[in-house]
Amino acid sequence: MTSQEQREFIRTLYLSDIHRHFDGSIRPATLWELSEKYYSAVPGLDYEQFRHYLQWDESQDSTLLDYLDKFHVPLQYTQFYDNIRRISYELAEDAYNDGVRLLELRINPLIHRRAGLTSRQVLAATRKGFDAFTETHPDFRVGIIVIAMRNHGGNMARILLREIVGEREDFHNGAGVVGFDIAGHEAPFPPVLFKEAYALATRMGLKTTAHAGESEGPERIWEALENLGPDRIGHGTSAGQDVELMRRLARDGIYLEVCLSSNLQTGAVASLADHPLPKFLEAGIKVALCTDNPTVSSTTLSREYELAMTTFGFSEDDMRRIARMSCQGTFLAAGCPEAGGG
Ligand SMILES: [Zn+2]
Incomplete structure (x- = not known):
């Protein structure tokens, strides 16, 4: 199969991305435009140089620190309601143009509050952007997963959950919050700190996922399962080292977001x-193939599907199955519209 044929085949799939971060998915051109608007110019940079601060470049970047560096520039612009709404609209549009029809977007409201927005306002701006897009694209489904940062601790996670209860999907006609997640440095902030927060999220009617086993070993995934009882695990990469753990994930139908x-x-x-x-x-x-951060990683979901086919020699049937599973893993109340097909 040529790469052109591969791309055409992928265009025929119903694509779902259930692990994508707001901050890592912003159009560089939009941030460039905002910086020109705010500061009249970006001193000493042309657009290509500016883009390097936002996007992975294989020829220059190689480490986790290089990766994390890409999240700094957007934050000065994502503190304002109108910008968050616009970015959310564009983010939905970019996903749609790539063939994505079901998107779960995760956002940590606390890091967008530095100009005085409340957590609810951050999420309301996100919802408004999504709703404006789905109004003209009714075949696009989207929901929000709220992230608590590990380094803010378990109590802050519970406070955050209480703040955003009114943003739940079932309180709104359009998009809303469907899930809860923790992200950030794994080693110093083990899952046990968030045990009560996850219990609360579940009582609030939210589904749960947790970043685990990305930079740490399989024991962190075990701990997440024991303490948090998540429906899905973000990454879970190190589970590949632990046969017993893989058996457990399979038995309990716990998704890995890959x-x-x-x-x-x-x-x-x-x-x-x-x-x-x-x-x-x-x-x-059960796995869902996802992007994590399309802008930061210089990728798209269809590109990730291509990578999977090329790297592992997956067949069209394999990819159909992955696409179907990715959709069925959704937290959206309406579920996966493709549940029976594909
Ligand atoms: Zn992630």
């Missing part, structure tokens, strides 16, 4: 060929 480019760039795997995705499938684990 992000190939991101895992390579942050060093979670040494090469794409080393990625445990084929092992996960063989073990009967």
Whole structure:
């Protein structure tokens, strides 16, 4: 199959991305425009140089720190209601143009509050942007996953949950919050700190996922399962080292949200060929193929599907199955519209 044929085949799939971050998915051109608006110019930079601060460049970037550096520039612009709304609209549009029809976008409201917005206002701006897009694209489904940062601790996670209860999907006609997640540095902030927050999220009617086993070993995934009881695990890359854990994930139907480019760039795997995705499938684990951060990783979901086909030699049937599973893993109340098909 030529790469052109591969791309055409992928265009026929119903694509769902259930692990994508707001901050890592912003159009560089929009941030460039905002910086010109705010500061009249970006001193000493042309657009290409500016873009380097936002997007992975294989020829210059190689470490986790290079990856995390890409999240700094957007934050000065994502503190304002209108910008968050616009970015959310564009983010939906970019996903749609790539063939994505179901999107779960995760956002940590606290880091967008530095100009005085409340957590609810941050989420309301996100909802408004999504609603404006779905109004003209009714075949696009979208929901929000709220992230608590690990380094803010478990109590802050519970406070955040209480703040945003009114943003739940079932309180609104359009998009709303469907899930809860923790992200950030794994080692000093183990899952046990968030045990009560996850119990609260579940009582609030939210589904749950947790970043785990990305930069740390399988024991962190075990701890997440024992303490948080999540429906899905973000990445879970190191589960590939633990047969017992893979058995457990398969038995309990716990999804792994797999992000190939991101895992390579942050060093979670040494090469794409080393990625445990084929092992996960063989073990009967449900997986969703996702982007994590399309802008930061210089990728799209269809590109990630291409990478999976090229790297692992997956067949069209394999890819159909992955696309179907990715959709069925959704937290949206309406579920996966493709549940029976594909
Ligand atoms: Zn992530």
